[in-house]
Amino acid sequence: MYSEKVMDHFTNPRNVGDIEAADGVGQVGNAKCGDIMKIYLKIENGIILDAKFKTFGCGAAVATSSMATELIIGKTIEEAQKITNKAVMEALDGLPTAKVHCSVLAEEAIAAALLDYRKKNGLATEEEEGCNGCCGSCGSHDLHMHHGLDEENEE
Amino acid sequence: MGEKTIYLDHAATTWTKPEVLEAMIPYFTESFGNASSIYRLGRDNRKAVDAARADIARSLGADPGEIFFTASGSEADNWAIKGAAQARASKGRHLITSAIEHPAVLNVCEYLAKSGFEVTYLPVDADGLVSPDVLKAAMRPDTTLVSIMMANNEIGTIQPISELAAIAKAGGALFHTDAVQAAGNIRVDVRELGVDLLTISGHKFYGPKGIGALYVKKGVKLETLIHGGHQERGKRAGTENVPGIIGMAKALTLATENLESHGEKLLALRQKALAGITSRISHVKLNGHPTTRLPGNLNMSFQYIEGESLLLMLDMKNIAASSGSACTSGSLDPSHVLLAIGLPHEIAHGSLRMSFGDANTEADVDVLLDCLVEIVGKLRHMSPLYESSMN
Numbered sequence: 120m121y122s123e124k125v126m127d128h129f130t131n132p133r134n135v136g137d138i139e140a141a142d143g144v145g146q147v148g149n150a151k152c153g154d155i156m157k158i159y160l161k162i163e164n165g166i167i168l169d170a171k172f173k174t175f176g177c178g179a180a181v182a183t184s185s186m187a188t189e190l191i192i193g194k195t196i197e198e199a200q201k202i203t204n205k206a207v208m209e210a211l212d213g214l215p216t217a218k219v220h221c222s223v224l225a226e227e228a229i230a231a232a233l234l235d236y237r238k239k240n241g242l243a244t245e246e247e248e249g250c251n252g253c254c255g256s257c258g259s260h261d262l263h264m265h266h267g268l269d270e271e272n273e274e
Numbered sequence: 275m276g277e278k279t280i281y282l283d284h285a286a287t288t289w290t291k292p293e294v295l296e297a298m299i300p301y302f303t304e305s306f307g308n309a310s311s312i313y314r315l316g317r318d319n320r321k322a323v324d325a326a327r328a329d330i331a332r333s334l335g336a337d338p339g340e341i342f343f344t345a346s347g348s349e350a351d352n353w354a355i356k357g358a359a360q361a362r363a364s365k366g367r368h369l370i371t372s373a374i375e376h377p378a379v380l381n382v383c384e385y386l387a388k389s390g391f392e393v394t395y396l397p398v399d400a401d402g403l404v405s406p407d408v409l410k411a412a413m414r415p416d417t418t419l420v421s422i423m424m425a426n427n428e429i430g431t432i433q434p435i436s437e438l439a440a441i442a443k444a445g446g447a448l449f450h451t452d453a454v455q456a457a458g459n460i461r462v463d464v465r466e467l468g469v470d471l472l473t474i475s476g477h478k479f480y481g482p483k484g485i486g487a488l489y490v491k492k493g494v495k496l497e498t499l500i501h502g503g504h505q506e507r508g509k510r511a512g513t514e515n516v517p518g519i520i521g522m523a524k525a526l527t528l529a530t531e532n533l534e535s536h537g538e539k540l541l542a543l544r545q546k547a548l549a550g551i552t553s554r555i556s557h558v559k560l561n562g563h564p565t566t567r568l569p570g571n572l573n574m575s576f577q578y579i580e581g582e583s584l585l586l587m588l589d590m591k592n593i594a595a596s597s598g599s600a601c602t603s604g605s606l607d608p609s610h611v612l613l614a615i616g617l618p619h620e621i622a623h624g625s626l627r628m629s630f631g632d633a634n635t636e637a638d639v640d641v642l643l644d645c646l647v648e649i650v651g652k653l654r655h656m657s658p659l660y661e662s663s664m665n
Binding site: 126129130132135137140150151152153154155156157173174175177180181193202217218237 | 291577579580582583586590599600601608616618619655656657659660
């Protein structure tokens, strides 16, 4: 059911771990749904020098985390912000329909880590200040909703 | 196939034993006759089907006339529940089942609930047991059927069926039990249990797939599910699956003969695996009743990791098992059984079901334990939940 690329990134995930004194950290998802992604960034002069991740989740969640970190290392912040879930999926030669939400989570995790970086550096807009980039906090980043994939009940 | 697969998913299905297959083969080829035909090719097969029916009845403590063949366990569950509910609809339209039934029961109840029946889903305790007192309290004058599985397919918990059946009987309701996981693994005697309807499925006890049976106690009326020809005494249409029937009878006879030694062997493997996991891996939990459970069933939750990842990594080591995580259930929710015994979602996502069977050895368990230690360690190293639990 998974492509060879997905299995490769699942069995040999790139960039597992954390970064001490990271310039940006973003965590999205929740344990209830079975997926949590945490991405750490090292940023200098607007360029992402390093990215690491920790993920609780299925094979697709691990593989999309791994691929997302690969895609953003060496990119500028602007370039990284443009990376969509589709780009992550394409780089993995596709995902089963039921697993598309994992790629959305990867996109959100990058966005959350970059937002954290902007906040730490006083670059965030006023609107962004009240937001942690995680779906559920305000809904504006809720890509799950846009994809109609969020079956999670608000409690 | 290269390396040997360590198969730990006997609750999903089993292979057909060579002696079972051998008994079936003539009925695919030279003895191909339709059991309803009048000439010898047919008559001989009728005799073979009747003998198989008698064998199955003997294994279950029933009369041959109380055994009806179906194409699967799911069909037998459908027939028992829809058939009883509809046949008794003038008496009442209230049905009782449990929260942890197999989808072949739960989804039938859901279907009936949409067509004018009312269904009560009994909760279970943390070990997965249905309380007789809870059933007693749920019984109503218009309750016509109670359906509670004998042993759970995910956590292996064995229900106090005779006690539950007596309560249903006292309240004027019929009692059905899905014994698909129980048959061939523990003693199943319909008279001892006091049930009116009981489901079995051939491929769970080293028989072929595509064959099941429903025990219908003498005198119990069921509405017909499969309409058509006059097979199965006019109660279930469809040309008899003679090889399947012969195979299921042979398999159940073998299983019944070896029930004790089979049970002891599986129990020893399970306890070895359980002891190894709990001593070598931290933050684990046994799901289901510690002792009142199927001998070959072991269901464990590994905190901070997710079941599908665990299964994929076990598969790479040629170990086949299953999980109750959302990713393997095909929905966003983990197993309804694990939620019903009160597990939080994140613990349910990290569950692993190992169901031991005939081909497993102690050496298999040793390999399993080494692999689990390595894989759980690897996945926890990757998990942000494990990291924050350590802080």
